Amino acid sequence: MNNLYEYIEINQKKSIKFFSFKAKDTERIIPMHWHHSPEFIFCREGSLKVWYEGRKIIMNSGDLLFINSDTPHSTQSITHNHVSIIQFPENFLKEEKVSIRLSTCESHEQSKILDEIRQLIIDIKAYHLSQNEYDYLMERSKVLNLKYLLVTHFASNNNEKDKHQERKQLKQLEIVVEYLKKHYKENPSLKETASACGYSEAYLSRLFHSITGQTFLDFKRNLCLEKAIVLMDTTDKTLTQIAYESGFSNVKSFRNYFQLTMNINPKYYKRSKNDP
Known part of the structure; x- marks a missing residue:
């Protein structure tokens, strides 16, 4: 990548x-x-x-x-x-x-x-x-x-009032993103992330969707997927190992989201990378 x-x-x-x-x-x-x-x-x-x-x-x-x-x-x-x-x-x-x-x-x-x-x-x-x-x-x-x-x-x-609000929300989002990057392997929930970053669940959910267009869950899954692809491209680890090391709750969840997002089964993707 x-x-x-x-x-x-x-x-x-x-x-x-x-x-x-x-x-x-x-x-x-x-x-x-x-x-x-x-x-x-x-x-x-x-x-x-x-x-x-x-x-x-x-x-x-x-x-x-x-x-x-x-x-x-x-x-x-x-x-x-x-x-x-x-x-x-x-x-x-x-x-x-x-x-x-x-x-x-x-x-x-x-x-x-x-x-x-x-x-x-x-x-x-x-x-x-x-x-x-x-x-x-x-x-x-x-x-x-x-x-x-x-x-x-x-x-x-530009509306200066709106820009000030946007900058405030970006700083809040940055705190959350940094937390997820450090703790993605632990698969933190919305509740755990909100509590760790000092926000309510409802506010954090709205913040993600309004600014990024993604739900908290989709954002977290995409972050985990990025880590999984790096492991698939650079290691010989099994899909089960990759699933857990990249923060997915189980290998089935990893397979389903990989297939949905990438339009290919992770097994075939990994095989294609290993083929000469």
Whole structure:
């Protein structure tokens, strides 16, 4: 899993970070996370499942999605795909004080503008990869052009009160996520986690669903699944050992969730990894 991301950064003069991946199977799961840098996802081929802003969407070939800063999101490749991701500097929209609302799989308007944006992303990647001495200037020009299209067509004014509440909830969620990462092998319940982190069960349940679009149980299972896949890829341990070491309550629960999420039986997945 760790090698599925191609991180492309030629030199420090580049104004953005560029990621690209081509998932050849459905093992690619990026668990729920967030960062201060806004992010733009372009699904060039295939399909990508994304959880963000409390909902789940399916991106298909040609779809665009802008992830604003400090927005929890998680992705899973559900087919073979080719995805490009631009990560902008933290201050990308600081001066404009806006958020960007752009998700083409939920709205299909302004196709001409969207075509311009798609081409800009392709151009930005080309200049980002270029080793010509001054092509970083062309990259910056294209990024600025992209920013202009985003703020003039897809901007939404930030509500400072709402942003303050979101930051507060993110800090609360961060405490819970760190607890789960440390204790996932113990398979903590919602009640145990809420008590350990100082929240009520009802509040923690609402917090997870409203911010991540996942239930507490699904979030915990996805975290355990990520750990299980690493063990399957890097060890010769049995499925029973992997199930318990990755935090599942039993091997049946592990098999069922793996099959549901990955669309393949874990036994066959593990066998495929061991085949020459």
